[in-house]
Amino acid sequence: MKKLLVIIIFAAISIYGYSQKQTIDSLKEALENHEGKLSALDDRVLVNESDLSKLNKIKVTGYIQSQWESYGADLEKTNGYNNTFYIRRARVKFTYEATDGVKFVLQPDFSTGNLVLKDAYVVANIPKLKAWTLWMGQMNRPDYEVEYSSSSREVLERSRYTTTIYPGEREIGAKLEYNGIKIPLLFQLMVMNGDFTGTQAKDVDSRKDIMARAVYSIKMPNQGIGIDLGPDLYYGGNLAKVNKYVKNSDGTLDSLNNVWRYLNKNWYGGEIRIYADVLGGTSLKAEYMSGINSVASTTTGTRAQQIASPNLYNNFTGYYIYLIKNIGPKNQAVVRYDYYDPNNKLAGDAAGNSIYYKTWTLAWQYYLNDWIRITLNYIMPKNEINALNPTDKKDNVFTVRLQAKF
Amino acid sequence: MKKIKSIFVIAAVALILVASAFMQQAKITVKGSDTMVILAQKWAEVYMKKNPSANIQVTGGGSGVGITALINGTTDICNASRPMKQAEIEKLKGRYNTLGVEIPCARDGVTIFLNEANKVSELSLKQLSDIYQGKTKNWKEVGGADAEIRLYGRENSSGTYTYFHDEVVIGDYAATVQSLPGTAAVVNAVKKDVNGIGYGGAAYAVGVKHAKVKKDNGSTAYDATAETIGKGVYPITRFLYMYLRNRPTGETKKYIDWILGPEGQSIVTEIGYFPVK
Numbered sequence: 147m148k149k150l151l152v153i154i155i156f157a158a159i160s161i162y163g164y165s166q167k168q169t170i171d172s173l174k175e176a177l178e179n180h181e182g183k184l185s186a187l188d189d190r191v192l193v194n195e196s197d198l199s200k201l202n203k204i205k206v207t208g209y210i211q212s213q214w215e216s217y218g219a220d221l222e223k224t225n226g227y228n229n230t231f232y233i234r235r236a237r238v239k240f241t242y243e244a245t246d247g248v249k250f251v252l253q254p255d256f257s258t259g260n261l262v263l264k265d266a267y268v269v270a271n272i273p274k275l276k277a278w279t280l281w282m283g284q285m286n287r288p289d290y291e292v293e294y295s296s297s298s299r300e301v302l303e304r305s306r307y308t309t310t311i312y313p314g315e316r317e318i319g320a321k322l323e324y325n326g327i328k329i330p331l332l333f334q335l336m337v338m339n340g341d342f343t344g345t346q347a348k349d350v351d352s353r354k355d356i357m358a359r360a361v362y363s364i365k366m367p368n369q370g371i372g373i374d375l376g377p378d379l380y381y382g383g384n385l386a387k388v389n390k391y392v393k394n395s396d397g398t399l400d401s402l403n404n405v406w407r408y409l410n411k412n413w414y415g416g417e418i419r420i421y422a423d424v425l426g427g428t429s430l431k432a433e434y435m436s437g438i439n440s441v442a443s444t445t446t447g448t449r450a451q452q453i454a455s456p457n458l459y460n461n462f463t464g465y466y467i468y469l470i471k472n473i474g475p476k477n478q479a480v481v482r483y484d485y486y487d488p489n490n491k492l493a494g495d496a497a498g499n500s501i502y503y504k505t506w507t508l509a510w511q512y513y514l515n516d517w518i519r520i521t522l523n524y525i526m527p528k529n530e531i532n533a534l535n536p537t538d539k540k541d542n543v544f545t546v547r548l549q550a551k552f
Numbered sequence: 553m554k555k556i557k558s559i560f561v562i563a564a565v566a567l568i569l570v571a572s573a574f575m576q577q578a579k580i581t582v583k584g585s586d587t588m589v590i591l592a593q594k595w596a597e598v599y600m601k602k603n604p605s606a607n608i609q610v611t612g613g614g615s616g617v618g619i620t621a622l623i624n625g626t627t628d629i630c631n632a633s634r635p636m637k638q639a640e641i642e643k644l645k646g647r648y649n650t651l652g653v654e655i656p657c658a659r660d661g662v663t664i665f666l667n668e669a670n671k672v673s674e675l676s677l678k679q680l681s682d683i684y685q686g687k688t689k690n691w692k693e694v695g696g697a698d699a700e701i702r703l704y705g706r707e708n709s710s711g712t713y714t715y716f717h718d719e720v721v722i723g724d725y726a727a728t729v730q731s732l733p734g735t736a737a738v739v740n741a742v743k744k745d746v747n748g749i750g751y752g753g754a755a756y757a758v759g760v761k762h763a764k765v766k767k768d769n770g771s772t773a774y775d776a777t778a779e780t781i782g783k784g785v786y787p788i789t790r791f792l793y794m795y796l797r798n799r800p801t802g803e804t805k806k807y808i809d810w811i812l813g814p815e816g817q818s819i820v821t822e823i824g825y826f827p828v829k
Contacts, residue, residue: 298646372651427649475625516624
């Protein structure tokens with residue numbers, strides 16, 4: 147009996163021990179399985195993180211500006227209608243930061259019937275000189291009103307002189323930029339083709355134009371005032387390729403000895419912006435540019451035909467002044483006065499069609515949020531009166547715009 | 553046509569002006585620096601107890617997030633552990649036509665966290681720069697054990713990340729730096745990693761060793777204390793800031809004045825930072 151009991155106890159212990167070993171073995175196996183799965187998950191997470199970090203280097207931004215416009219009577223006669231809905235801009239900007247300090251930017255404009263490349267450039271930080279960058283490609287000319295994005299600008303369109311002397315805003319070239327970290331100075335020097343109007347891929351002559359701009363910022367934090375100011379320069383030329391006749395600023399006609407001569411484009415000017423924390427934000431912005439501008443004639447044919455459409459060599463003056471007042475965080479009232487005289491040496495009948503324009507623009511902005519903005523804009527150009535332009539044209543434009551940014 | 557347009561414009565202007573005039577600020581939102589979030593929450597809590605009509609909402613997310621929120625109008629006050637960059641000020645100018653208002657509200661000594669078992673007790677700025685650039689990879693190169701240095705840091709939206717980069721690292725951060733969301737996470741990581749090193753605000757340095765910091769090999773090494781920061785001898789001292797779009801008025805001004813006053817500044821010390829003056 148005792149022996150049987152011992153045998154039974156022994157057998158029970160053995161069975162229990164064996165089952166424990168089985169449980170431990172199966173637990174070990176389960177643990178190893180889970181470790182393997184975790185390790186595999188770890189690898190997948192690393193791969194996903196790596197892919198995500200590449201995707202994070204691509205930024206896509208853009209904006210759509212759709213509006214309703216209403217025109218004065220003379221514009222109605224020209225257009226054949228006095229109001230229209232219009233997609234002014236529909237832009238998408240792709241920015242890819244390839245590596246620290248190197249960025250690619252591509253920006254097409256998709257507005258109706260008008261697919262155009264606006265920006266295509268590379269920006270690279272100069273090694274060990276953090277404040278210096280080198281840009282190459284198609285980009286904005288270095289001018290405040292040109293560079294100030296249409297999505298941020300307080301009135302709907304740039305001033306007349308800016309759009310005339312910088313057609314298309316962009317140029318193809320290379321730019322060196324200094325943006326001071328400890329010194330509040332912006333310096334830009336651009337070498338470019340100089341004849342870009344928005345569509346031609348290459349230069350039309352061998353001479354390259356140069357633009358230079360410097361802006362120094364002064365801060366008076368106790369007074370809540372900031373001032374940015376500096377000079378702007380343009381040095382370049384247009385090639386008289388086909389027509390040797392040149393009409394000067396004073397109206398006289400000159401003849402170049404032969405064609406293939408450069409006509410200068412030398413401009414000088416400056417800019418100033420004053421920001422004041424007065425009853426909310428207020429700013430006064432102004433820019434001035436003057437100098438000799440040239441337009442190359444494309445007229446061939448007879449001598450008489452060439453004389454009738456000569457190259458132009460004119461002294462011009464252009465400037466604008468903005469007053470912008472923020473009212474609370476969501477509203478903004480704007481007044482702008484801009485002046486452009488394509489030939490400041492002649493006035494009245496002698497000016498012919500080179501008349502000056504004085505333009506008032508009133509605007510009101512309402513920011514629904516950081517992405518949606520409504521603008522009411524009223525532009526009132528007043529032209530010089532002379533024999534060829536006997537009245538002030540009825541060319542005021544009222545616009546209501548809705549802008550969505552992303 | 554002109555008359556109708558004029559009436560339309562004037563009516564729209566009047567409506568918006570009247571609406572704006574009736575808008576009252578319901579609460580004060582404060583957003584930004586994770587370094588400052590505990591301090592900002594304590595300020596808000598104590599102020600609201602003393603001023604039951606005040607309603608102050610505080611969130612973190614990093615100095616970069618706070619500055620973005622200031623620019624896009626979704627916060628009234630931005631907390632930042634670094635100065636605003638020129639590009640950010642330009643965005644503020646463009647949108648609000650002001651330079652913004654910068655208010656230093658406390659001082660901090662950016663502390664270097666080491667595991668308590670780490671033999672190293674002091675590092676120079678150059679050594680820290682080389683470590684965080686990945687040029688110095690082993691603790692034995694700086695007087696420690698023969699072990700790989702494991703780097704912990706902050707995400708690039710963090711003001712502390714930017715400040716540490718601009719003032720100490722100077723070059724590019726090593727690719728091996730593990731980015732963590734918040735100084736508390738950095739401290740936690742270093743606590744668990746004998747070979748870890750991290751950096752962050754002084755208020756978080758609990759449970760880890762602080763490395764003394766010296767300007768160069770020939771200088772004295774200092775710990776971040778009220779005395780060394782007050783005298784300006786601790787090499788990685790910075791201001792902590794509040795930024796606003798415009799000069800503060802009303803309830804916001806009262807709150808900021810209280811923060812800069814004796815009560816608010818005593819809370820700064822209580823949390824582990826240092827008064828602004």
